[in-house]
Amino acid sequence: MIITQILARNASMYRDKTALVERTPSLNLRKxxxxxxxxTTSNRFANALTKKDIQKGEKIVQLMTNCLEWLPIYFGILYSGAWAVPLNFRFESDKILLCTNIAEAKVFIFGEEFIERIKAVRDELEKSVHLWIFTGPKALCPDWAVQYETFIEPESGNEPPDIDLDIEDDAALYFTSGTTGDPKAVLLTHRNLEHACYIEHAHHGQTHDDIFLCIPPLYHTGAKMHWMGSFLVGGKCILLKGVTPKWIIEAVSEELCTIAWLLVPWAHDILIAIENKELDLSKFMLSQWRLMHAGAQPVPPSLIENWKKYFPDQDYDTNYGLTESTGPGCVHLGLENASRIGPIGLPGIDWEAKIVDKQGNHLFANESGELIVKGPGVMKEYYKNPVATAETLKDGWLYTGDIARYDKDGFIWLVDRKKDMIIYGGENIFPVEIENFFQNNEKIKDIAVIGIPDDRLGEIPAGIISVKPGCMLCESDIIEFQQELPRYKQLKKIFFGDVPRNPTGKIEKPKLRRIYAEDKRKDIRKLLR
Incomplete structure (x- = not known):
């Protein structure tokens, strides 16, 4: 069943029941x-698009932070037959331009936070974008855009446009990044999206009475695909704008949430707030909270062990997935295996998984190799990138690039992540982007960026900097220089030293990790004893 049909069914079965709630604790607002x-909002948007001659298969960029309008707009795009193209709201102007050009987007939907970033590249975007739709307040709408509420006036029509949609049709482009940091467009079909609904429901058993707390950004497949298990049964979803331990616990308590998917830093911060007496759990209604599941980065076993001390009756699950597998679920621990803290689990429902060597031979217990998966969630292709597609999709198998191993019971453990990528609080950071930025500093001879283990955030970006002879740099100089970088890409640790390179000119990052990261791991292990 195409997910637009699921929405129509929910509207028929649960017409007056709440579907989405937006909470903004900082402003004490709830909608x-x-x-x-x-x-009806999705259909009005779809009809308004078709009146603007948007055809099936054309692409529509969606650059928005989480809000009440996000999902109705997304479904409106699908109802129109166009492809939804959600963009990472952390993208700077250059990445916005690159992704929009790859998609050849005809329509661009954006919030007020992005006006200046778009202005910087709008002249170049005008080559393909014919319609700009602004979702912010009317008073802030640029003169080159139409305001969303005006665009979907009631006369647009409350029923979906007459567009022939098939389950095998292309539906969405989700941008990810390769190991060089260049975004790649993952093409998903309506069948991929449908499968996300059913596998998430199969794994976590959502009912219509479950209430899902959604905190991560909706542009990411993780958040949206976890929500789809609740969507399948018409369950309520709470969109929380802003993340603090108190706001999360208040939302669970006041909205009577039963399921929450948390990133590791958020769970870590909640535990610290409890231990520091900043949160008194006895003052909140939490008995209905039946499931906390986590993912997007390796989950420290110590975190879950501590979590269970405060939430002993709560189920726990960890989920592994990637954009190319339509989000999480191709491997997951499973509620029945919650006592096994450490592995990412077993193949999900309707999924196969293998660990193979460089020749594609199946490996067995305690042998490390590449994790490959096969199932209905595997992407169609990397759009406009046949070389990368051929490298990643082979005989129906998706080669994840992640190194894993089996234990003696057949559970899968992650050993390493894709090449040099740093996972910082659930966000992917590519060292080459930071390295290229710092090469603009005339006093820097060379720089290497690696990930250093962090108990709360998973990893933090650290820079090893070689200074040109006769020049002087100190840590404060580096901190000042990097202010032009997005905050999450700024170096959190700074070291001064030699940057080793091999005969072909490549930085020897394994050597640097042994020098700088291994000592940090030892420190963490000491703290956990």
Missing amino acids: SITWEEFY
Whole structure:
């Protein structure tokens, strides 16, 4: 069943029941819409697009932070037959330009936070973008855009446009990045999206009475695909804008949430707040909270052990996935295996998984190799990138690039991640981007960026900097220089030293990790004893 049909069914079965709630604790605001409002708003948007001659298969960029309008707009795009193209709201102007050009997007939907970033590249974007739709307040709408509420006036029509959609049709482009940091467009079909609904429901058993707390950004497959298990049964979703331990616990308590997917830093911060007496759990209604699941980065076993001390009756699950597998679920621990803390688990429902060597031979217990998966969630292709597609998709198998091993019971453990990528609080950071930035400093001879283990964030970016002869640099100089970088890409640790390179000119990062990262791991292990 195409997911637009699921939305229509929910609107028919649960017409006046709440579908989505937006909570903004910093402003003490709460808004909501029913399933009927969700459905009719999506259809109005789809009809308004078709009146602007948007054809099936054309691409529509969606650059928005989480809000009540996000999902109705996404479904409206799908109802129109166009492809949804959600962009990472942390992208700077150059990445916005690159991704929009790859997609050849005809329509660009954006929030007020992105006006200046778009202005910087709008002249170049005008080559393909014919329509700009602004989702912010009317008073802030640029003169070159149409305001969203004006665009979807009631006369647009409450029923979906007459577009012939098939389950095998292309549906969405989700941008990820390769090991060089260049975004790649993952093409997903309507069948991929449908499968995400059913596998998430199969893994976590959502019912119509479950209430899902959604905190991660909706542009990411992780958050949206976890929500789809609740969506399948018409369950309520709470969109929380802003993340603090108190706001998370308040949302669970006041909205009676039963399921929450947390990134490791958020769970870590909640535990610290409890231990520091900043949160008194006895003051909140939490008995209905039946499931906490985590993913997007390796989950420290010590975190879950501590979590269970405060939430002993709560189920726990960890999920592994990637954009190319339509988000999480190709491997997951499973509620029945929650006592096994450490592995990422077993193949998900309808998925196969193998660990193979460089020749593609199947490996067995305690032998490390590449994790490959096969199932209905595997992407169609990397859009406009046949070389990368051929390297990643082989005989129906998706080569994840992640190194893993089996234990004696057949559970899968991650050994290493894709090449040099740093996972910082659930966000992917590519060292080459930071290295290229710092090469603009005239006093820097060479720089290497690696990930150093961090108990809360998973990894933090660290820089090893070689200074040109006769020049002087100190840590404060580096901190000042990097202010032009997005905050999450700024170096959190700075070392001054030699940057070793091999005969072909490549930085020897394994050597640097042994020098700088291994000592940090030893320190963490000491703290955990």
